[in-house]
Amino acid sequence: MNENSAPQRPTQLIFELSQPGRRGTAMTKPDVPTRPLDELLPASALRKSPPALPEVPEHDVARHFTAISLKNHHVDKGFYPLGSCTMKYNPKINEMTARLPGLGDLHPFQPTSAAQGAFHLMWELGEMLKEIAGMDAITLQPAAGAQGELVGALLFRAYHTAQGDPRKKIIIPDSAHGTNPATVAMAGYDVVTLKSNEEGRMDPAVLEAALGEDVAGVMLTNPNTLGTFESEIETITRLVHQVGGLMYMDGANLNALVGMTRPGDLGYDIVHFNLHKTFSTPHGGGGPGAGPVAVKEHLAPYLPLPILQRDGEGKYSLDWERPASIGKVHGFWGNFGVLVRAYTYIRMLGPDGLAETARVAVLNNAYISARLEATYDLPYGRGMHESVFSGAFLKEHGVRTLDVAKRLLDFGMHSPTVYFPLIVAEAIMAEPTETETKEELDRFCDAMLQIAEEASRDPEFVKNAPYTTPIRRLDEARASRHPDVRYKAD
Ligand SMILES: Cc1ncc(COP(=O)(O)O)c(C=O)c1O
Secondary structure: OOOOOOOOOOOOOHHHHOOOOOOOOOOOOOOOOOOOHHHHOOHHHOOOOOOOOOOOOHHHHHHHHHHHHHHOOOOOOOOOOEOOOOOOOOOHHHHHHHOOHHHHOOOOOOOHHHOHHHHHHHHHHHHHHHHHHOOOEEEOOOOOHHHHHHHHHHHHHHHHHHOOOOOOEEEEEOOOOOHHHHHHHHOOOEEEEEOOOOOOOOOHHHHHHHOOOOEEEEEOOOOOOOOOOOOOHHHHHHHHHHOOOEEEEEEOOHHHOOOOOOHHHHOOOEEEEOHHHHOOOOOOOOOOOOOOEEEOHHHHHHOOOOEEEEOOOOOEEEEOOOOOOOOOOOOOOOOHHHHHHHHHHHHHHHHHHHHHHHHHHHHHHHHHHHHHOOOOEOOOOOOOOOEEEEOHHHHHHOOOHHHHHHHHHHHOOOOOEEOOOOOOOOEEEEOOOOOOOHHHHHHHHHHHHHHHHHHHHOHHHHHOOOOOOOOOOOOHHHHHHOOOOOOOOO
16 A cells, blocks of 8 residues: 555454444344244253354445455456466356246255256256267266266276276376376376377377277367367377277367367267356356266266156156166256356357357467467467466566466456466466457556566566555465464464
């Protein structure tokens, strides 16, 4: 704060705002006879003293939480080019439909007969996703991309075991998202890491050398984690199928392809969607998300239980009689609210609108890449929907990619993803998405170029950023591993 600025409302905890007797709501007098609590509850369930709840009027509560929400960065506040995360703007109509009483107030224990509308929505969403992916069957249960991958790996196991040929290895490129090797290892497979070629792609010759009869399959996102389209994908899928393996597409990057091409047509057997990325449901900060998994016909018997089915009269029921299924993977039927949001988004855009999102996502990324590439190196060239720059050139000034990320906060923008993928030194992975205007993209590029200039002129200034945030630099690992969320030590 500079010396001339007027005093601001102090930052206090809601408990510190509390004053005895203040309240935000007035309860109306009950119009039925009341009975004392100790007549209704056993003594063991009664408190000895009232709970220490804050006593605060409604407007103070509203101001308090609005102020807190603005301390953090979010997509409603500013640009959020977090590569690999597709932080596109989430239209508010998604929220409206998710809160419609018939959907938002539905109880998970509602009998199937009384939840036909919800099942109809899930059915239609499944049909649309199958069409988008070029697949034959689907489960909407997985709660995230990573859980979709785990389901995929379990499907690999179920399929090969049913052929009497359980296999041991899954091949993953070195550019892959960290969840790929992690989920594959969780499923009990050995991970074979394949070195990408100088263009950042999977090399069919290198793949062929690694393939064998103990390989259950390949997990490969497309475009890959460098944003590069795997142009040899048809050769790759043919080689894998020739040895009896399966192809899994990590569909997290579908925003670059949706409406343009389909994983099923490229030869993949399985794909997961990140509904919270491509289909615009809010994410970040840990969820909730949804990672439906779509498969070709030969894998349908192994999908998680239960499978939603529709009879000739359009009535929905849940099929639990699938002896080959890998079992249930989520409570009830998945993260239903996320499914409603994704359904709304897809229906709002329609097939042409979805294809347009992919076109503009790629165009926007081409634009920022073209503006930045003379300053920030692009070791693997421009990507499709995202590009991975390197901040290694800043090291001569003692400045690192992390400092660029922190300085960007002073411009009111979230940083791109940094230090990932691992195969790019000082990586800066930017994904602008289709929802940003040219003016916003220009603001981002101007900021990035200004930071590079500041780094050469006054490195210490960049290394001490940010200057405008409530908290400057945290020990991030400690803050997330040992969060201190207590109001009082006692
Ligand atoms: C390429 C890729 N695969 C998988 C995931 C995992 O998805 P989720 O965060 O929903 O588990 C991500 C997430 O960032 C990703 O970018």
